[in-house]
Amino acid sequence: AYLQKPGYHLIEMTDWPESDFNLGQVSGLALDSNNNLVIFHRGDHKWGANTFSNEHMYQQKHLGPIQQDTILLVDPVKGSLLHSTGKNLFFMPHGITTDKNDNYWVTDVALHQVFKIGNSGDRDFQVVLGEAFQPGSDKYHFCQPTDVAIDPFSGNVFVSDGYCNSRILKFSPEGKFITQWGAGSSDARRPLQFNIPHSLAFVPDQGELCVADRQNGRIQCFVAESGEFVKEIKNDEFGGEVFAVSYAPEHGGLIYAVNGESEYGKLAPIQGFVMNYSTGVILDTFRPDTKDFQMPHDLVVARDGTVFVGDATTDQVLKFASSEKAEHRSV
Numbered sequence: 004a005y006l007q008k009p010g011y012h013l014i015e016m017t018d019w020p021e022s023d024f025n026l027g028q029v030s031g032l033a034l035d036s037n038n039n040l041v042i043f044h045r046g047d048h049k050w051g052a053n054t055f056s057n058e059h060m061y062q063q064k065h066l067g068p069i070q071q072d073t074i075l076l077v078d079p080v081k082g083s084l085l086h087s088t089g090k091n092l093f094f095m096p097h098g099i100t101t102d103k104n105d106n107y108w109v110t111d112v113a114l115h116q117v118f119k120i121g122n123s124g125d126r127d128f129q130v131v132l133g134e135a136f137q138p139g140s141d142k143y144h145f146c147q148p149t150d151v152a153i154d155p156f157s158g159n160v161f162v163s164d165g166y167c168n169s170r171i172l173k174f175s176p177e178g179k180f181i182t183q184w185g186a187g188s189s190d191a192r193r194p195l196q197f198n199i200p201h202s203l204a205f206v207p208d209q210g211e212l213c214v215a216d217r218q219n220g221r222i223q224c225f226v227a228e229s230g231e232f233v234k235e236i237k238n239d240e241f242g243g244e245v246f247a248v249s250y251a252p253e254h255g256g257l258i259y260a261v262n263g264e265s266e267y268g269k270l271a272p273i274q275g276f277v278m279n280y281s282t283g284v285i286l287d288t289f290r291p292d293t294k295d296f297q298m299p300h301d302l303v304v305a306r307d308g309t310v311f312v313g314d315a316t317t318d319q320v321l322k323f324a325s326s327e328k329a330e331h332r333s334v
């Protein structure tokens with residue numbers, strides 16, 4: 004019940020991490036079944052204005068795949084490196100999640116593909132969806148897919164597709180197409196319209212899937228089984244763009260989000276939000292202690308309530324804990 008107590012507030016743990024991970028652009032974060040932190044980053048590859056053609060074709064194949072390990076497993080308390088993998092596999096990492104066997108499911112916006120890989124990083128992908136470097140919008144092609152979420156009960160796989168397709172697809176655990184929903188538009192009033200579905204969060208206690216509808220500056224939630232629209236969560240404090248969303252079942256259900264700088268300029272401070280899932284009411288906002296967020300790109304919430312945020316411009320992962328907990332720490 005720490006949330007209801009006055010004085011609850013997430014503050015940055017400025018002494019975390021203890022190690023320097025030499026991160027590139029941090030695109031995705033996940034947690035494994037031990038609540039270890041998984042970081043998906045781009046090494047020396049950067050997504051800039053000329054990285055893709057107007058037809059969404061990746062322009063830097065000649066650079067080859069990223070030579071650094073792109074998937075890091077990190078101790079959430081100390082911030083020490085436990086394991087790293089994923090070198091020579093990816094060109095432009097984006098989203099990452101884990102399934103109940105701690106396999107990694109990732110998206111690569113340059114490859115326009117989704118992969119399931121074992122956490123030992125063995126090169127043999129267990130599932131590959133999409134055609135390498137080939138954007139498309141049928142059941143077998145994506146266009147800059149942004150994230151993956153797994154239903155822990157059925158093992159079904161959800162893909163947010165993406166920068167240039169504006170839809171959600173659902174696959175079986177083995178990667179067999181089941182269904183899809185959504186359409187593209189910047190019409191921020193109508194349900195099922197997306198303008199960059201950018202991040203996914205599965206809500207296990209409701210059997211729902213929430214989507215950060217980035218350029219529409221809102222979160223849309225759906226029945227995971229059918230894709231039926233359930234609700235929209237939108238707050239003026241989002242300022243026009245919502246980059247990432249994460250869910251925690253504690254305290255009746257909390258949904259977390261980070262916003263982004265709107266294309267119309269900085270309409271609101273860039274920060275994290277803690278919201279009551281059923282009402283959408285903001286319970287807390289949080290931002291770094293000293294340096295501002297630049298492009299908070301993904302976030303995850305650990306079982307103990309600590310929050311990790313990956314920033315794709317400062318190339319950092321920041322850790323936040325409730326001030327009460329932090330006070331215990333400082334004693």
Ligand SMILES: O=C(N[C@@H](O)C(=O)O)c1ccccc1
Pocket residue numbers: 028030050051052097315
């Ligand atoms: O949004 C962009 N990138 C981030 O989301 C990301 O790096 O994933 C982007 C869009 C156009 C050009 C360059 C970058």
